[in-house]
Amino acid sequence: MAEELIRQGFHASWPLDETQFDLVATNGKNSFRVQVKSTSKPIRDSGTRYHFNITHGNSKKAGYTLLDCDFLVCVALDKRRFWVIPIDEIKSTSSSIKILPNKFGKYSKYEGRWDLMA
Secondary structure: OHHHHHHOOOEEEOOOOOOOOOEEEEOOOOEEEEEEEEEOOOEOOOOOEEEEEOEEOOOOOEEOOOOOOOEEEEEEOOOOEEEEEEHHHOOOOOOEEEEOOOOOOOOHHHEOOHHHHO
């Protein structure tokens, strides 16, 4: 993920203490807290879609909010596809999201949207 941030023109760094985000992406003007979720391959139950678990915590799972991070970046490892989703677009009560790898799903419009971190 850090490699892709660098490829997109960002500086990538890791937090030094325990946080709810994985990386900090800096573009020279702004810094963004990024939580990364990945999956190795799509599910083929009713069509092809990627499934991402989007909670944190050990015993009591909680969804991410703006208090935790600014962006959720979902990575499909099999095809190196990235969805850059502003965290306020995801309901904090959701434990997972499913992304259709086409232009019709709710989160499909965020594929490759690194420009949202401008």
